[in-house]
Amino acid sequence: MIKVGIIGSTGYAGAEIVRLITQHKEAEVVWYGSRSYIDKKYADVFANMFQIVDAKCLDDNMDELAEAVDVIFTATPQGLCGSLVNEEILKKVKIVDLSADFRIKDVNVYEKWYGIEHKSPQFIEEAVYGLCEINRDKVKGARLIANPGCYTTCSILTIYPLVKEGLIDPKSIIVDAKSGTSGAGRGAKVPNLFCEVNENIKAYGVTTHRHTPEIEEQLGYAAGEEVVINFTPHLVPMQRGILVTAYANLKEKVTYEQVKACYDKYYKDEQFVRVLEKDVCPETRWVEGSNYVDVNFKIDERTGRIIMMGALDNLIKGAAGQAVQNMNILFGLAENEGLNQIPMFP
Amino acid sequence: MIKVGIIGSTGYAGAEIVRLITQHKEAEVVWYGSRSYIDKKYADVFANMFQIVDAKCLDDNMDELAEAVDVIFTATPQGLCGSLVNEEILKKVKIVDLSADFRIKDVNVYEKWYGIEHKSPQFIEEAVYGLCEINRDKVKGARLIANPGCYTTCSILTIYPLVKEGLIDPKSIIVDAKSGTSGAGRGAKVPNLFCEVNENIKAYGVTTHRHTPEIEEQLGYAAGEEVVINFTPHLVPMQRGILVTAYANLKEKVTYEQVKACYDKYYKDEQFVRVLEKDVCPETRWVEGSNYVDVNFKIDERTGRIIMMGALDNLIKGAAGQAVQNMNILFGLAENEGLNQIPMFP
Amino acid sequence: MIKVGIIGSTGYAGAEIVRLITQHKEAEVVWYGSRSYIDKKYADVFANMFQIVDAKCLDDNMDELAEAVDVIFTATPQGLCGSLVNEEILKKVKIVDLSADFRIKDVNVYEKWYGIEHKSPQFIEEAVYGLCEINRDKVKGARLIANPGCYTTCSILTIYPLVKEGLIDPKSIIVDAKSGTSGAGRGAKVPNLFCEVNENIKAYGVTTHRHTPEIEEQLGYAAGEEVVINFTPHLVPMQRGILVTAYANLKEKVTYEQVKACYDKYYKDEQFVRVLEKDVCPETRWVEGSNYVDVNFKIDERTGRIIMMGALDNLIKGAAGQAVQNMNILFGLAENEGLNQIPMFP
């Protein structure tokens, strides 16, 4: 059994890792890290785990953790993983970091968008951006995985094939994204209260959201040129789910079949990316509770644009599920082990 | 007292007209038209009206109605108003049509996007598009008001000043809109069930939604040239509210102050359009239950685009409230009579 | 114009007082008290008030307030009003206290259930329990009004006629209540986050909720004997609304007509209490946004019990609306001034 340690196991993403690993045949959680709830029974914080998890929450001692486990998931705020990791630790244990610390290769870009100093820039280069469907081979041999952001995973997988194949003008990309509220985390903040979120929709972080450079960098690799996008996230009164509606100018006239073939080229054999049938729009309800990303597109001949759409569960494919998928790749397991949950509806 | 007749008074928009008129000092509903509930007490259908409205629902006889009332609101499916109206009726009574029948000047465009034959094209020319803040003067003398759509009102008011003043490229406009579920009406359809809508977000009508040509026509008048846009509506799990996030390329570099001045030029004296303070994004919760539209914008120097945002209550400023506002103008009343409700939060 | 000061104007109940008074013809808010937001523009906290309220938030200085206003509403946590009020203040100004400080006549009961020491027990005796429909006459001459709790208002008005007329066994009363989440206030607490409340229902405070002795005391006055009840509140994933389902043993067999007559005896002339038609169950949606309480009942001959049901908007009739109703009575205004909003649906 692979021994798993989680730093930040009482946030929503951390708790989802717990849930997934507890149902995983070849891994088990042995360290439930949580600064806020040290010594408290984990099942007292997340009562769904009553009679399932008997352990107590522990502190975030990464050195000690590195001795105790095979893989550490850091589901923590930006900056924490970067401040804890070192060569000694990386020699002993794999790290899958769910924060942004190692996602962006240019440390200046990171520091500018996140407004914090990076404490371990020396590991950025070797860190592998863990978008499994695209970087699977690089993940295999890595020590440190930068697990992609939720908006980012959805945006990139939705747009990637068309950028890669050069069908769209990469300067024209606009990503309008909508997220459920679990993406805002479990912190006690007024804007996340039920009465503030419910019966409301709003944009936030307009032109400044931190997932922007992450999307740009990854799409830039695909395009082979710099990509600058507009990315606008919105908060939706629902628990889980991200929907991306992306717009771009087609470089030249294309048929439905051509674009479909382009998506199929990259995703035909991917279990977790489902290219929907013609004219079916992705909906978050059809992926909720699963590791799937549903994608599709619509060509608008009137405007010469293409509308690309993608939907995923932000806590699974957008966080914990992808982290487990990366773990599976790292340890040579079946990539879908522990990730075959069928979306739950309603 | 102005006598009001409503055809379709038991839909959500019709019921909102009832609610607003019942609180209006100079008008009263004397005809609660509802094909589905003829002879049923209105308050048995909408129990909020218990002990407030004592009347029964009546049939949709427009000839008879024209004798009984001063103004008819048609809150009905497309095609109905067009099939009922005639010169005799228009001589006797004002009509505010909440359907799309008289919104689009080119009958071919109407018939193409709506897929139905127009039964009274002879009245299209004289009908006034009742977007009060823009067409106030034309509304005054009209007999037939085409009350704008909910998405349309929000989209146009959000974008209008920048198109009118030529700050943005009208060919580059993309409107990504999000709507609460009351916009889908009160019909008994599986896709509108609680369990289908709740905990979900989806796009629909991508590239084909019927409000597209309406937005294009009105923005075209402002631009003085043809406007072709992408319009993508989304269904959000909330009752009321529309949020529009619109993107366009700036023709040249502009400052915040320049754009702010542009919005102020058109809306400074408008009670119902609130241009928010710098960096404040419109949210539907802040306009719910009111006739307000909140608008704002954000310039993105990285991409040379501007993001324009607007929020309104789809049943009020997006339907019934604007209809009452038009009635007030038609009859020379204070334009805000019956429309001063403060947004209700939470 | 009556000058109104609000202590706690940035909580949900306080904000609702602001909204109602702003639409009141004979009163105006001149003091927006809020410890948390001193010197911040009120409309920056509640953006629905943008361009409607221009004032800034002020501190909670009750002595100064007493000079500046005619009536003070205290929409604050338990204990605060009790710690601030004194004879000097009460000589100058009316106080409507929305906390529990002066609701319970026996200070020992108060201190036991609330776990805090009462700082002004000398004013408990003179304070009038402001359940308008029952204590209207006493309210008229009062200086200090103890505005009833939300659960309490709903429970008492639902059960009162049957206790008063002796139709039910007062020892057998069970109140199972369900509340929207605005009742939990605007504090930043994990249990009130969207993701914790949404898609969930739970009981809380079982056998220990503080509204229990308040209901018992008031029903005891009606019964003319001690009343001991079970009261179980539940948290429902919605913004506003309380529904009470109450059970009691009928003392003897009664007909529908007898019970209906009993309710009508007390509520026939009350604008804000609507006794629904036979077999119609109260629903919170039909009173949302209004000062109404809808009540009804169902006799169960199989068990010899009666089920009594009531619904209200916890922020209006359960808090701010009733406070304004009390103010209207205190100042000799029409009792419904500023309170004629029709319930908003959907």
Added chain:
Amino acid sequence: MIKVGIIGSTGYAGAEIVRLITQHKEAEVVWYGSRSYIDKKYADVFANMFQIVDAKCLDDNMDELAEAVDVIFTATPQGLCGSLVNEEILKKVKIVDLSADFRIKDVNVYEKWYGIEHKSPQFIEEAVYGLCEINRDKVKGARLIANPGCYTTCSILTIYPLVKEGLIDPKSIIVDAKSGTSGAGRGAKVPNLFCEVNENIKAYGVTTHRHTPEIEEQLGYAAGEEVVINFTPHLVPMQRGILVTAYANLKEKVTYEQVKACYDKYYKDEQFVRVLEKDVCPETRWVEGSNYVDVNFKIDERTGRIIMMGALDNLIKGAAGQAVQNMNILFGLAENEGLNQIPMFP
């Protein structure tokens, strides 16, 4: 592999059976019955099943089905299973009926509460009431399982130990139940529309709900005497989940430990019934997506009553999960096979 046929596979309960069986190691769905969607691809109706289920919907031919499968689940309206079943079929195939047709032993009681004639009363006697934790042994040899109702399962499991052990007065039981909206089914009806259900709570079927006699019968077996209860269901704006709050008079004074021991006596070894720790109230969110029932209680010394609480997922333990659990028992499989999903939160 056990071959499974489902009649009514496109309702919410039927779809949940599909989801559970698809993840079951020793069973597979071979017949997706759905009158409404014959010949339509199942995944076109429930798009979560895209690329997972490839089959088309079939008609409801039970004779043909009996040849094709080992077990039939009927997730259909009352009366259908009773009208289709016969001796020939029961000789060939096991039937797990999720409707009420075979739950009530007295056909007169069934016909009175359901208002329909029973077409196969001859099979009522042999049908086993499939509340697994209580009737496990009888289920083993059965041909026809009456799968309990959702409210019923929750109510009975919550109250059973105390009735069985004689701690409470069975004449005093009051069950106040709250259900998510998926319990209302997938029929296109106005009362189940999003805008009608959301932001609302209501009681319905007061004194007349059909699950009443089912609860009474089963608790009567436990009590060894007739049980007559009040049962009041409420509709809550959430997808899944039932919460039961039940009240009863204690026959004599008891301690927490005594009652806890009573619950433990029946549930200590039951995987799917979790007796929570002292003072922890069951919440639907902690069982959502799982086959668990969480139960607990609180003694009120003031009133001499006990409040019993239970929570389950109405589509799983309240329908499909329990049906699969029954199948597992019928076929000698591990009772929890396919049912080990951990509750999903948030």
